[in-house]
Each structure stands twice: as C-alpha cells, then as structure tokens.
Amino acid sequence: MVYQPGANNPFAIPSKHGEMPTFVVRSSKPQLPPVDVILEHAQVVALPMRTRFRGITIREAMIFRGLKGWGEFAPFVEYDDVEAANWLAAGVEAAWQGPPPAVRDTVPVNATVPAVPADQVGEILARFPGATTAKVKVAEPGQSLDDDVQRVAAVREVIPTVRIDANGAWDVPTAIEAIAAIGDVEYVEQPCATIKELAAVRRVVGVPIAADESIRKAEDPLLVAQADAADIAVLKVAPLGGMRKVLALNTALKLDVVISSALDTAVGMAASVSAAAALPMLDHACGLGTGVLFERDVAPSFVPRHGSVRPRLIQPDDELPLASPERTAWWEDRLRRCHAILMTR
Numbered sequence: 001m002v003y004q005p006g007a008n009n010p011f012a013i014p015s016k017h018g019e020m021p022t023f024v025v026r027s028s029k030p031q032l033p034p035v036d037v038i039l040e041h042a043q044v045v046a047l048p049m050r051t052r053f054r055g056i057t058i059r060e061a062m063i064f065r066g067l068k069g070w071g072e073f074a075p076f077v078e079y080d081d082v083e084a085a086n087w088l089a090a091g092v093e094a095a096w097q098g099p100p101p102a103v104r105d106t107v108p109v110n111a112t113v114p115a116v117p118a119d120q121v122g123e124i125l126a127r128f129p130g131a132t133t134a135k136v137k138v139a140e141p142g143q144s145l146d147d148d149v150q151r152v153a154a155v156r157e158v159i160p161t162v163r164i165d166a167n168g169a170w171d172v173p174t175a176i177e178a179i180a181a182i183g184d185v186e187y188v189e190q191p192c193a194t195i196k197e198l199a200a201v202r203r204v205v206g207v208p209i210a211a212d213e214s215i216r217k218a219e220d221p222l223l224v225a226q227a228d229a230a231d232i233a234v235l236k237v238a239p240l241g242g243m244r245k246v247l248a249l250n251t252a253l254k255l256d257v258v259i260s261s262a263l264d265t266a267v268g269m270a271a272s273v274s275a276a277a278a279l280p281m282l283d284h285a286c287g288l289g290t291g292v293l294f295e296r297d298v299a300p301s302f303v304p305r306h307g308s309v310r311p312r313l314i315q316p317d318d319e320l321p322l323a324s325p326e327r328t329a330w331w332e333d334r335l336r337r338c339h340a341i342l343m344t345r
C-alpha cells in the first residue's frame with residue numbers, strides 16, 4: 001500500500017505548525033506506521049537516575065510523537081530485537097491509538113525500594129508520600145540474605161505492607177530459606193527463574209507468589225497460570241506489547257493483576273497508568289511510582305500523591321536531555337530492526 005501525504009494518510013502527523021508532511025511511504029501493516037514516519041518525530045533521551053536501579057544509572061529511551069500523542073521505545077539495552085519489538089508495538093499503540101477507556105481516575109501505587117543499604121531506606125520512602133505498600137528488591141548479586149532482611153525491616157518500620165522481588169535469583173531451597181527469614185510479606189515476586197521452581201516454592205511457603213519474568217519473557221504468557229505457579233500476575237505494558245495486550249492478558253490469566261513500570265519515562269508511564277486505569281478490577285497497588293527514581297524525566301513525572309497516581313496524557317518538555325549522536329544512531333538502528341520484525345508478525 002502506498003500512503004500519500006495529506007488527509008488520506010492514516011499515519012501522517014501534522015507538524016507543530018499544522019502542515020502535512022511531504023513524504024510518500026510504503027507499509028503493508030495497517031496498524032504499524034512506516035518506520036520513517038516514526039523516526040521523523042523521534043528523540044533519544046538519556047535520563048540520570050537518582051538511585052541506581054537494576055544496575056542502571058542513566059536510562060536511555062526513544063520517544064516519538066504520533067497522531068494520538070507520544071509513545072516510548074525503551075527496551076533495556078541487553079534485550080534482543082525479538083523481545084525489544086514488543087516495546088515498539090507498545091510505543092506505537094500509545095502514539096497512534098491512544099489509551100483504552102478508563103474505569104478509575106486514580107491508581108494506587110507502591111513505593112519501590114531498590115537494593116540499597118538499610119540506612120538509605122528512609123530517604124527512598126520519602127519520595128512516595130502516602131504509599132501503604134512497598135516493593136523491596138532482594139537477592140541483588142553481591143549482597144547477602146542479611147542485607148535483604150535488614151532492608152525489609154527498615155521498610156516495615158515505615159510501611160508495614162511489604163512485597164519483595166527477587167527477579168528469579170534464588171533456587172528453590174534458597175527461596176524457601178530467604179522467605180522464612182524475611183518474614184511476613186504481601187507476596188514474593190519471581191523468587192526463582194522457572195515456572196517449575198515457582199510452583200515448587202508456592203507449594204511449600206505460605207505466602208502468595210507473583211510472576212513477572214515468567215509472564216513477560218515467556219513464549220506463552222499463560223503457562224504460569226496453567227501450571228498453578230502463581231497467585232498474582234505482574235504485567236508490564238511495554239514488554240508485553242501494549243495496553244490492550246495487557247488488558248487481554250488480564251482477562252485470559254484469571255489471576256490478580258499488578259501493573260508495574262518497566263522503568264518507564266513519563267511517556268511510557270502514561271501508557272502503564274492508563275492500562276491500570278482501564279483494568280476492570282484492581283485489588284493491589286501498582287508499581288507505577290518509579291518516576292521518582294529519575295533525577296530528570298522527559299516531562300513532569302507521575303509523582304504519587306496520597307499513595308496514588310492519576311492517568312493523564314504527556315507533552316514532553318521542549319528542552320530534553322538528549323543522548324549523544326552515537327547513542328541516538330544506535331537506537332535508530334535498533335528501532336528499524338524491531339520495526340522489520342513487527343512487519344513480519
């Protein structure tokens with residue numbers, strides 16, 4: 001199909017001054033704008049973090065403007081193109097389709113506590129005013145179980161409801177030992193790497209198990225539920241391919257759901273918050289307060305107030321902390337490869 005410039009072109013974005021673009025582009029996917037249309041309004045940002053999180057101190061992201069707003073493409077740099085292509089689908093959905101209808105206007109969020117020493121916990125929690133649930137990272141490489149126990153204890157002094165996330169780092173015996181040592185928690189997210197191990201831990205421990213990587217990195221995201229391996233599904237909009245994908249998964253999984261960020265900038269966070277606002281049922285706080293972990297965001301971050309954030313559309317700041325030309329070229333190449341993958345799906 002050839003898209004001509006102007007009104008009949010479903011992907012054409014008027015410039016800031018209202019003129020239609022002058023390109024002629026080819027695309028065979030009605031839902032996917034041609035790659036040059038995406039890149040025409042794209043910028044790559046490098047955002048400094050206030051606290052190292054998941055080994056990241058500078059969060060790079062590509063953001064682009066579409067017909068319905070802004071989208072984000074920010075797969076973690078180590079992800080391969082097949083996995084990263086889901087993130088592009090999510091960004092395109094946000095920018096060209098916009099959010100699904102909301103059923104609530106506030107979304108409760110948890111405080112997110114990176115694997116910091118216990119004496120830094122108070123400073124982190126102060127960034128999440130009103131949060132009644134905290135998610136604490138545990139099992140960080142190079143740290144001990146005692147570090148986790150102390151960090152969680154320091155959090156509990158301020159916020160009694162604690163969930164922990166081991167990112168699949170424990171084997172089954174270590175998970176059972178660590179969960180017993182850490183004590184009462186709302187749930188344990190991804191204690192072990194595999195679905196089989198999650199099911200084994202779940203059979204032994206008396207606390208609910210949440211699956212994150214076992215859903216977003218699985219070939220079949222429904223397997224974890226079929227294997228009775230989890231009580232709660234942690235769903236992330238960008239890695240799972242978009243807001244509507246997450247809503248469909250929520251229906252198919254038949255588990256309690258928590259929507260969590262993928263260390264989204266304010267643009268990606270707008271999509272994540274919109275997905276949470278559109279869920280028919282939401283019984284748990286969501287991991288959508290991570291904007292406060294950024295030193296600088298692309299627009300005012302979704303800062304929790306009274307423990308919640310509100311869905312809204314984002315207009316990025318005029319002046320952004322742009323990535324270097326080399327990094328920008330790297331992201332453009334990556335987006336082109338991911339776009340080619342989406343063309344085959």
Ligand SMILES: O=C(O)CCC(=O)C1=CC=C[C@@H](O)[C@@H]1C(=O)O
Pocket residue numbers: 054110111112135165167212260261262263286287288290
């Ligand atoms: O859920 C939260 O409170 C914040 C988001 C969060 O923890 C994560 C975001 C991005 C990458 C992950 O390592 C991490 C997670 O594993 O859930």
Ligand SMILES: [Mg+2]
Pocket residue numbers: 165167189190212213234
């Ligand atoms: Mg997780």
